[in-house]
Amino acid sequence: MEHSITLVVNGTKVSRQVEPREHLIDFLREKIGLTGSHAGCEHGVCGACTLRVDGQIVRGCLMLAVQANGCRVDTVEGLSDSKEIAKLQKAFHEHNALQCGFCTPGMLLAAQDLILQSEKPTREEIRNHISGNYCRCTGYQAIVDAIEEVVNGSR
Amino acid sequence: MGRAELPLHAPGTKLERGYIGRSVPRPNAKRLLQGRGAYVDDLRLPRLAHVVFYRSPHAHARIKKLQFEKSLKCEGVIGIFSGKDISQYCTPWVGVLAHLKGIKSPPQHAVAIDRACWQGEAVAAVVAETRAQAEDALGLIEVQWEELPVVMDMEASLSGKEVIHKELGDNICFARAHDTGGVDEAFARADVVVEETFEFGRHTGVCLETRSILADYNAAEHSLTVYHSTQAPHMMQDIFSRHLDIPEASVRVIARDVGGSFGIKVHVYPDEMATAALSVMLRRPVKFVADRLESFATDIHAREHKVKIRLAATRAGEILAFDLDDLTAIGPYSVYPRTSGIEGNQVVNLTGGPYKHQKYRAKLNVVFTNKNVTCQYRAVGHPIAVALTEGIVDKAAAKLGMDPAEFRRRNLIADEAYPYTFPSGVKFEKLSHHKCLNLLLEKMHYQELRQEQIQLREKNIFRGIGLAAMIEVTNPSPAFYGVGGARISAQDGATLRLEPTGMVTVMCSVTEQGQGTEGIFAQIAASAVGVSLDKVRVITGDTATTPYGGGTWASRGAGIGGEAVLQSGRALRSNMLDIAAAILQLDKNELDIADDSVVHRVTQEKKLPLEELGRVAYFRPDTLPMDFQAELTVTRHYTPRQYGFTFTNGIQASLVEVDVDTGFVKLLKHWCVEDSGTVINPMLVDEQLRGGVVQGIGAALYEECLYSPEGQLLNGNMADYLVPMAAEMPDIVCAHVETPTLQSQLGAKGVGEAGTAGAPGAVMNAINDALAPLNVRVTAMPFTPERILKALAKV
Numbered sequence: 001m002e003h004s005i006t007l008v009v010n011g012t013k014v015s016r017q018v019e020p021r022e023h024l025i026d027f028l029r030e031k032i033g034l035t036g037s038h039a040g041c042e043h044g045v046c047g048a049c050t051l052r053v054d055g056q057i058v059r060g061c062l063m064l065a066v067q068a069n070g071c072r073v074d075t076v077e078g079l080s081d082s083k084e085i086a087k088l089q090k091a092f093h094e095h096n097a098l099q100c101g102f103c104t105p106g107m108l109l110a111a112q113d114l115i116l117q118s119e120k121p122t123r124e125e126i127r128n129h130i131s132g133n134y135c136r137c138t139g140y141q142a143i144v145d146a147i148e149e150v151v152n153g154s155r
Numbered sequence: 156m157g158r159a160e161l162p163l164h165a166p167g168t169k170l171e172r173g174y175i176g177r178s179v180p181r182p183n184a185k186r187l188l189q190g191r192g193a194y195v196d197d198l199r200l201p202r203l204a205h206v207v208f209y210r211s212p213h214a215h216a217r218i219k220k221l222q223f224e225k226s227l228k229c230e231g232v233i234g235i236f237s238g239k240d241i242s243q244y245c246t247p248w249v250g251v252l253a254h255l256k257g258i259k260s261p262p263q264h265a266v267a268i269d270r271a272c273w274q275g276e277a278v279a280a281v282v283a284e285t286r287a288q289a290e291d292a293l294g295l296i297e298v299q300w301e302e303l304p305v306v307m308d309m310e311a312s313l314s315g316k317e318v319i320h321k322e323l324g325d326n327i328c329f330a331r332a333h334d335t336g337g338v339d340e341a342f343a344r345a346d347v348v349v350e351e352t353f354e355f356g357r358h359t360g361v362c363l364e365t366r367s368i369l370a371d372y373n374a375a376e377h378s379l380t381v382y383h384s385t386q387a388p389h390m391m392q393d394i395f396s397r398h399l400d401i402p403e404a405s406v407r408v409i410a411r412d413v414g415g416s417f418g419i420k421v422h423v424y425p426d427e428m429a430t431a432a433l434s435v436m437l438r439r440p441v442k443f444v445a446d447r448l449e450s451f452a453t454d455i456h457a458r459e460h461k462v463k464i465r466l467a468a469t470r471a472g473e474i475l476a477f478d479l480d481d482l483t484a485i486g487p488y489s490v491y492p493r494t495s496g497i498e499g500n501q502v503v504n505l506t507g508g509p510y511k512h513q514k515y516r517a518k519l520n521v522v523f524t525n526k527n528v529t530c531q532y533r534a535v536g537h538p539i540a541v542a543l544t545e546g547i548v549d550k551a552a553a554k555l556g557m558d559p560a561e562f563r564r565r566n567l568i569a570d571e572a573y574p575y576t577f578p579s580g581v582k583f584e585k586l587s588h589h590k591c592l593n594l595l596l597e598k599m600h601y602q603e604l605r606q607e608q609i610q611l612r613e614k615n616i617f618r619g620i621g622l623a624a625m626i627e628v629t630n631p632s633p634a635f636y637g638v639g640g641a642r643i644s645a646q647d648g649a650t651l652r653l654e655p656t657g658m659v660t661v662m663c664s665v666t667e668q669g670q671g672t673e674g675i676f677a678q679i680a681a682s683a684v685g686v687s688l689d690k691v692r693v694i695t696g697d698t699a700t701t702p703y704g705g706g707t708w709a710s711r712g713a714g715i716g717g718e719a720v721l722q723s724g725r726a727l728r729s730n731m732l733d734i735a736a737a738i739l740q741l742d743k744n745e746l747d748i749a750d751d752s753v754v755h756r757v758t759q760e761k762k763l764p765l766e767e768l769g770r771v772a773y774f775r776p777d778t779l780p781m782d783f784q785a786e787l788t789v790t791r792h793y794t795p796r797q798y799g800f801t802f803t804n805g806i807q808a809s810l811v812e813v814d815v816d817t818g819f820v821k822l823l824k825h826w827c828v829e830d831s832g833t834v835i836n837p838m839l840v841d842e843q844l845r846g847g848v849v850q851g852i853g854a855a856l857y858e859e860c861l862y863s864p865e866g867q868l869l870n871g872n873m874a875d876y877l878v879p880m881a882a883e884m885p886d887i888v889c890a891h892v893e894t895p896t897l898q899s900q901l902g903a904k905g906v907g908e909a910g911t912a913g914a915p916g917a918v919m920n921a922i923n924d925a926l927a928p929l930n931v932r933v934t935a936m937p938f939t940p941e942r943i944l945k946a947l948a949k950v
Binding site: 019021029033034035036037038039040041042043045046048075076077080089092093094095096098099100101102103104105108124126127128130131132133134135136137138139140141142143144 | 181185186188191196360412413415446671838842847850873874879881882883910
């Protein structure tokens with residue numbers, strides 16, 4: 001039994017038929033073609049599927065597509081095109097705060113969330129905020145450096 | 156043999172080293188930052204089918220009956236196949252190598268036929284139109300099992316009471332003994348003898364992108380294109396060709412973006428072979444993406460070792476001998492084609508490696524068990540060898556009442572002693588242990604930290620400082636695999652092409668896994684040719700377009716692939732200057748290339764823009780002399796041969812604080828001084844070190860694949876298997892000594908594994924240093940709060 005859902009993805013209104021069991025991350029990847037967000041563990045631990053739904057970051061593998069009916073969903077592709085995370089992307093690039101890049105879209109969304117909600121986070125607060133996003137390549141230091149630079153530079 | 160030959164251009168000019176030694180960001184990272192990567196699961200092909208696997212719930216059991224009737228009726232199911240079905244299309248393999256004398260392993264099939272030998276081994280494959288449909292059908296497969304006795308403990312395996320593969324006679328996959336002679340005499344005359352048994356937890360790579368493969372068979376051509384998350388496209392091309400009986404040149408393996416590999420993705424996996432076979436069987440593209448639970452149960456594990464080690468020293472602090480006995484368990488099969496004997500072999504080769512003792516004895520037994528297979532994971536054997544060595548060295552220093560840094564200083568091989576042959580037989584070209592030790596102690600303010608430590612102990616704060624000196628195998632020659640009969644290339648090739656507009660395209664057989672290979676190849680190519688970095692494009696990871704080569708493993712990308720790029724770049728520059736000389740009617744020796752232009756070698760006066768050179772060469776060669784043919788595509792290959800391996804060296808230090816009430820270890824800071832030869836991009840090198848250190852910290856503190864006595868993996872998911880997270884990790888200070896290898900012009904050695912090699916030993920020593928006032932030691936990794944509290948007799 002499929003359900004009809006309508007949502008705004010990266011500013012564009014889309015309607016699709018989905019199965020009740022379909023996860024938001026799979027819906028975006030398979031039905032909308034937004035492969036920038038990744039499914040890393042499919043049980044809500046690694047953070048590679050981090051998305052923004054109505055302004056809140058969520059795990060795309062723990063939310064069902066039907067739950068996003070009527071919501072505004074933003075992904076790394078949308079935030080790249082709107083340039084909302086351009087400073088973060090530049091800082092990540094310059095610090096080499098990514099290697100394989102698989103965790104990066106989720107990491108960027110988590111970092112942007114911190115920037116939006118916190119006045120001037122300390123290094124420790126940055127580390128805590130991204131501790132729900134696994135990175136197996138960098139050891140995290142360059143990511144913390146990059147976020148810290150944006151936090152200090154933009155305020 | 157060549158010799159180190161930087162500078163690249165006229166000495167003293169700004170071009171002397173070009174981009175070599177500069178921290179430029181990786182061009183290819185921008186794509187990944189915008190979510191525009193192309194990992195296997197991102198690809199969309201028409202008529203794509205999805206495969207999922209029915210996996211054994213038992214560690215050891217005979218398959219009595221497989222019933223697919225109910226599952227075949229499910230919507231979307233294309234086919235369900237047993238091991239026997241798939242074996243008609245994919246031949247089995249045996250993971251042995253000729254130079255590991257006596258190594259044995261039974262034939263392994265893509266999908267198990269009569270018997271499953273570990274929990275997670277695939278016994279049936281379901282192909283459907285969607286993955287969800289395939290998983291629905293999977294739930295309706297019925298299997299009747301006859302459980303068989305399991306061998307879980309390595310000592311029980313060694314005893315051979317229960318033999319897993321009866322036809323092999325015993326459970327010993329591989330055994331090795333090394334003895335310089337004179338070891339017993341050295342121990343007899345020693346003033347101090349220390350002994351310890353260290354245990355290392357089995358752990359795994361946890362790549363964020365799970366293993367992924369999309370195989371696309373074209374029946375009309377009898378050709379196969381495989382999009383594969385792999386480190387070694389050419390090796391896999393050979394293997395698909397051989398086991399699926401498709402001509403080698405009709406198999407194309409493409410590795411686009413790879414979401415982390417760390418050695419996990421350089422092996423032959425049965426389910427991936429089955430996926431390729433299913434594409435042939437079904438004559439359509441088939442994709443397999445492991446889920447996280449499958450990753451834990453079937454990605455290679457590594458490092459399950461138990462080692463007894465002894466050290467003999469004089470009262471004056473001179474190490475006389477090491478003696479060790481290593482027992483390691485590898486699961487039920489030696490992994491193809493690299494074998495599961497290499498890790499233990501490395502422990503024998505490398506233990507004691509930084510020191511100048513002359514007597515050395517090592518014994519190794521590699522045994523089968525009914526757990527998942529183990530094989531080469533980042534820093535193969537090194538973390539064990541380093542932790543063993545440095546753990547027992549610290550114990551000896553303590554017994555002698557000597558400062559651990561001073562004890563090391565007395566025993567590290569002198570920086571002037573090279574070339575040097577270590578008692579295990581490995582040869583070192585040139586190492587810099589003392590320079591690295593001195594730099595480390597200076598960077599970390601060692602003496603001040605020791606003072607602070609003493610003061611804090613009075614306040615019942617238990618801080619510890621741990622050192623770990625290391626050597627690392629990099630730039631492997633054919634001695635690693637080729638001599639043993641494995642079709643694994645030790646050479647790599649690079650093709651450089653000047654485009655008509657003056658841009659340079661680089662095609663290299665070393666792959667990009669995120670470590671920055673493509674970035675440094677662009678730096679080397681730009682430097683060697685004389686163009687700006689923005690004029691270079693790099694292509695890797697495609698057997699159809701790059702020269703043949705080994706890919707990414709054993710820290711070989713920069714040292715081997717980079718050298719091929721350098722030599723190819725120099726050859727291209729020479730050919731470009733031939734054309735410029737013909738156009739300008741000048742002597743070639745008066746010319747060089749700089750800033751995207753042909754220039755006068757001495758005055759640097761601009762003579763000819765490269766786009767003009769390209770225009771003439773490609774579109775108006777009629778204006779060139781009749782007997783002149785421009786050659787603007789050049790290929791060069793490089794194989795290290797003078798030494799079996801180009802060893803690097805380094806030293807790490809860890810500063811920790813142990814909470815003796817909770818058993819928690821707080822990592823305060825970590826230092827790594829490394830000599831990886833010529834540093835091409837300092838930022839990328841530091842990031843390799845840091846990432847490696849953090850994986851090593853994972854091994855020391857968090858990571859272990861835990862099995863029940865029945866062979867059930869107990870923590871095979873990300874929630875229960877801990878990996879390092881941002882909040883717990885320390886800042887890591889990196890520093891470098893540069894001793895270029897003289898075997899190549901570039902002089903680069905590998906750096907991908909140093910961090911992982913040394914960090915577990917450094918952290919272990921720091922914890923034991925913190926606990927020293929309480930007279931307890933911990934020796935079994937990972938050092939969980941529970942283990943520390945047990946050592947303190949608090950639980």
